[in-house]
Amino acid sequence: MTSPIFKTSLGKDQNAINNMLIETKGFQTRDTDVFLIGYPKTGTTWAQEMIWLIVNNLNYEGAKVFVDERFPILELCGFYSNVKSVPECHRNSIEFAKQLKDPRCLKTHLKQEYLPEEILNQTEKAKVIYIARNPKDTCLSTYYYYKNILNVIDCSLEKFCDYFISGTNPYIGDYWNHVLYFWQRRNQPNVLFIKYEDMKCNLINVIRKVATFLQKSLTEDEETNLLNWLDFKSMKNNSAVNHDALYQKSGFMRSGQTDEHKKEMSEEIIKKFDSWIENSLKNTDYEM
Ligand code: PPS
Numbered sequence: 001m002t003s004p005i006f007k008t009s010l011g012k013d014q015n016a017i018n019n020m021l022i023e024t025k026g027f028q029t030r031d032t033d034v035f036l037i038g039y040p041k042t043g044t045t046w047a048q049e050m051i052w053l054i055v056n057n058l059n060y061e062g063a064k065v066f067v068d069e070r071f072p073i074l075e076l077c078g079f080y081s082n083v084k085s086v087p088e089c090h091r092n093s094i095e096f097a098k099q100l101k102d103p104r105c106l107k108t109h110l111k112q113e114y115l116p117e118e119i120l121n122q123t124e125k126a127k128v129i130y131i132a133r134n135p136k137d138t139c140l141s142t143y144y145y146y147k148n149i150l151n152v153i154d155c156s157l158e159k160f161c162d163y164f165i166s167g168t169n170p171y172i173g174d175y176w177n178h179v180l181y182f183w184q185r186r187n188q189p190n191v192l193f194i195k196y197e198d199m200k201c202n203l204i205n206v207i208r209k210v211a212t213f214l215q216k217s218l219t220e221d222e223e224t225n226l227l228n229w230l231d232f233k234s235m236k237n238n239s240a241v242n243h244d245a246l247y248q249k250s251g252f253m254r255s256g257q258t259d260e261h262k263k264e265m266s267e268e269i270i271k272k273f274d275s276w277i278e279n280s281l282k283n284t285d286y287e288m
Contacts, residue, residue, distance in 0.1 A: 005155045005163050013082060020078025021171075023094050024108065027074065027116040032103040033126035034214065035119060036071070039178045040109045041141035042133035043196035045252075049241050050199075050230055051129060052105050054211050058222055060229070067241045071105040072097045075114075075171065086246070111173035112181045125190055129210065130182035133196035134288065135175045136261035136273050139164040144254055149247050161269050165276050176280035183286050200258050203227055232256035 029035075034055055038044045048071045049063070056062055062070070069089045076093040080086045089096045097106055108115065118124045143160045146153045153160065167174030186193035192213040199206045207226060211218055218226065228234060235241050236253040243252035261270070277288070 005153050005159055007154055008152045016081040017078040017171075020075055020081075020094065021110075021114050024074050024110060024114050025117055027094065027097075027118075029116055029118040029124045029126040030102060030104065031125040033124075034103060034105050035126055035128045036105065036107040036131065037115070037128060037182065038107075038109065038131035039133075039138060039172060039175055041138050041145060042131050043199060044107055044109070044131055045241060045243075046196075046199065046230065046235065047129065047131045047194065048105070048107055049235065050207060050226070051210060051214075053226060053229070054207070054214055054216050054218075055103055055105055057216070058218075058226065060225075063229075064240050066245075069096075071107055072100070074106060074108045075110050078171075109172050111171065111178055114171065122188070122190070127190050127192070127213065128182065128185075129192045129194060129213070130179075130186075131194050131196065132179045132183075134258065134261070135164070135277065136265060136270070137196075137258060138175070139273075140261050140264055141254065145252070148251055149249070157264065158266065158269055161265070161272065165272065174280075180280075180284055180286060183284070197258050200256075203230060 034051060036044060036047055036051055038047070045067060048067050052067070052071050053059070053063060066087065066089070068076075069087065072089050072093050074093055074097055076086075076090040077095075080090045081092070083091060097104065100106075112120070119126060119128060139161055140157070142164065143153075143157055146160075164175070167177070172178060182191060182193060185191045192209065194206055194209065204223060204227060207218070207223060207230075232253065236250075236256075239245060241253075242250065244250045246252075261273075265273075281288075
């Protein structure tokens with residue numbers, strides 16, 4: 001990905017990226033699959049852990065395995081196929097996903113046009129859980145991730161916000177196109193739409209919605225244990241989900257807050273965001 005704000009390109013081998021995009025589009029889904037789809041930095045790792053545990057009957061022993069091995073991210077092979085230092089589930093993500101036993105949990109950040117055709121046509125009955133987050137907090141989270149963890153940008157927050165609003169990342173595209181496609185499909189029986197903010201203010205409610213959607217039921221004790229497991233501090237200290245080993249530094253689990261943008265973004269940036277949000281949501285019933 002090239003853009004004036006990037007010091008280093010995120011994907012270096014365009015052929016590998018192109019092949020990955022063909023493969024994700026043609027990816028064969030199964031009726032038992034659970035797809036988690038969301039724009040990057042919307043809380044997808046948190047949702048991965050919640051969904052995997054619910055699907056796998058709260059198998060905390062099994063949850064000691066690195067989360068992306070249990071719940072692979074389809075597109076990563078496009079960006080890491082030649083990178084020896086990343087785990088197999090990243091380097092070879094699509095093959096890895098194909099070999100998982102049912103029921104598979106699969107994540108992707110890709111924009112609509114690169115999603116498996118079977119998800120778009122609904123020819124198979126795979127379930128889709130879509131997660132959204134306030135775009136200002138999503139942008140802030142992405143900024144710190146690119147700057148401090150991936151070390152691929154060196155620009156001001158203001159400049160990064162312009163890039164985020166432009167939606168020019170070729171693989172994930174515009175934030176609102178990403179979100180609204182599944183918002184419009186949210187009442188279909190195989191789609192569940194959740195929000196980071198709802199997980200923050202009422203996690204138990206979201207756990208129950210996800211469990212019902214996945215046809216699982218949890219006792220009160222099980223709910224309490226899961227709440228504790230998914231707590232930010234607990235996830236930050238959990239090496240299977242905190243990504244410290246992958247990046248050889250901490251900070252992927254950064255602050256886990258809502259509305260942090262209010263402290264960090266200037267009035268001018270917030271105005272820009274607000275007018276973009278208003279424009280993008282004009283003819284929709286999306287509730288932020
Ligand atoms: S990625 O790289 O796209 O997979 O990132 P993603 O997991 O989607 O989003 C990362 C942000 O989610 C926060 N996070 C949490 N918040 C609250 N509680 C829990 N348990 C939790 N786990 C992850 C993480 O800290 C990132 O947000 P920021 O705002 O940067 O802290």
